[in-house]
Amino acid sequence: MVDRIAVLGAGAWGSALAKVLGDNQHEVRLWARDADHVQAMVIDRENRRHLPGCPLPDTIEPTADFAAAITGSDWILVATPSVAFRATIRRLAPFRPQRVAWATKGLDADSGGFLHGIVEQEITPEPQIAVLSGPTFAAEVGQGLPAAMTVAASSDDFAAQMVDAFHCERFRLYTNPDMVGVELGGAVKNVLAVATGVSDGMGLGANARAALVTRGMAEITRLGAALGADPRTLIGLAGLGDLLLTCTDDQSRNRRFGLALGRGAAIDEALEVVGSTVEGARTAAELYSLAARYAIEMPICSCVYRLVSGAIDPARAVTELMERTPKAEV
Ligand SMILES: NC(=O)C1=CN([C@@H]2O[C@H](COP(=O)(O)OP(=O)(O)OC[C@H]3O[C@@H](n4cnc5c(N)ncnc54)[C@H](O)[C@@H]3O)[C@@H](O)[C@H]2O)C=CC1
Numbered sequence: 001m002v003d004r005i006a007v008l009g010a011g012a013w014g015s016a017l018a019k020v021l022g023d024n025q026h027e028v029r030l031w032a033r034d035a036d037h038v039q040a041m042v043i044d045r046e047n048r049r050h051l052p053g054c055p056l057p058d059t060i061e062p063t064a065d066f067a068a069a070i071t072g073s074d075w076i077l078v079a080t081p082s083v084a085f086r087a088t089i090r091r092l093a094p095f096r097p098q099r100v101a102w103a104t105k106g107l108d109a110d111s112g113g114f115l116h117g118i119v120e121q122e123i124t125p126e127p128q129i130a131v132l133s134g135p136t137f138a139a140e141v142g143q144g145l146p147a148a149m150t151v152a153a154s155s156d157d158f159a160a161q162m163v164d165a166f167h168c169e170r171f172r173l174y175t176n177p178d179m180v181g182v183e184l185g186g187a188v189k190n191v192l193a194v195a196t197g198v199s200d201g202m203g204l205g206a207n208a209r210a211a212l213v214t215r216g217m218a219e220i221t222r223l224g225a226a227l228g229a230d231p232r233t234l235i236g237l238a239g240l241g242d243l244l245l246t247c248t249d250d251q252s253r254n255r256r257f258g259l260a261l262g263r264g265a266a267i268d269e270a271l272e273v274v275g276s277t278v279e280g281a282r283t284a285a286e287l288y289s290l291a292a293r294y295a296i297e298m299p300i301c302s303c304v305y306r307l308v309s310g311a312i313d314p315a316r317a318v319t320e321l322m323e324r325t326p327k328a329e330v
């Protein structure tokens with residue numbers, strides 16, 4: 001069956017996912033707010049700004065007209081950065097969409113809660129919802145390299161529709177009912193990727209990186225337990241899978257931001273070096289509040305928060321983490 005899908009947000013990730021859907025012969029309208037950017041995509045048949053070298057199939061229609069993108073769509077896929085998520089969902093609400101999915105990773109900038117909470121608050125009647133997350137760099141997906149993700153949906157029917165829409169020989173979706181676990185994994189791994197980037201930028205070595213990833217996983221697990229996430233989700237694609245990817249490969253913008261900080265750049269300079277979305281830099285603050293609300297110790301994540309808010313420098317973060325009182329591992 002051919003679906004009509006509106007993809008909202010034509011960054012690297014919205015464009016790569018639109019390409020998978022378009023290559024699978026679905027009718028995709030790819031919305032971007034910047035009309036000049038849309039015009040360039042129409043002429044180039046490529047998103048040279050965010051996903052160069054990945055031709056867009058004819059099934060994708062770039063548009064700057066929000067209403068035209070939404071009207072007649074079977075489902076909506078939001079792929080903006082988290083900072084724009086609530087505004088996008090508010091803009092969508094008057095259209096009363098019945099099925100809304102998102103591939104954004106992060107937390108609600110206002111409440112520090114999950115993104116599904118925003119959709120539930122802003123859209124009435126409540127639509128069916130789904131979140132897509134996993135270890136997937138947009139550039140590799142755009143090039144057609146094999147990848148797998150998790151989809152957590154509010155109904156089996158919507159989950160099956162997402163699997164059908166994306167599935168092909170190079171893109172595999174696993175369903176999982178645990179929306180909290182899927183969203184948590186995608187949000188926290190960005191903060192931990194900043195931490196491992198800082199460590200590598202300072203030249204602290206492979207042992208330190210492995211310790212950060214592993215103890216970072218312990219932080220995700222503790223918070224996940226408090227929030228009711230399934231531990232199996234947290235060691236799945238949207239948790240450990242994405243944590244490993246983002247902490248170890250320099251395609252990650254969060255990791256590159258951390259590398260720059262670890263090499264001595266100021267926060268603004270490090271953001272400029274990366275030049276596109278660095279979710280972990282924002283999520284660190286939201287996560288700090290979330291962990292405090294549930295009284296969960298997350299020492300690595302809170303060091304990242306204090307680092308990106310300018311309260312400590314990388315050397316101080318290392319000292320603080322290493323000089324914590326010895327404790328049992330589990
Ligand atoms: N790039 C990647 O490999 C992956 C990214 N993600 C997630 O996808 C989300 C989007 O990231 P990217 O596409 O990589 O970002 P990007 O930096 O490539 O592009 C962001 C796009 O969002 C647009 N934007 C910013 N504010 C907006 C607003 N208020 N309304 C509409 N558009 C707005 C920008 O103009 C830009 O086109 C993030 O949450 C990221 O964590 C998830 C998996 C992979």
Ligand SMILES: O=C(CO)COP(=O)(O)O
Nearest residue numbers: 134135136137252253254
């Ligand atoms: O989420 C991602 C890969 O799964 C992309 O990571 P970065 O945002 O760190 O580039």
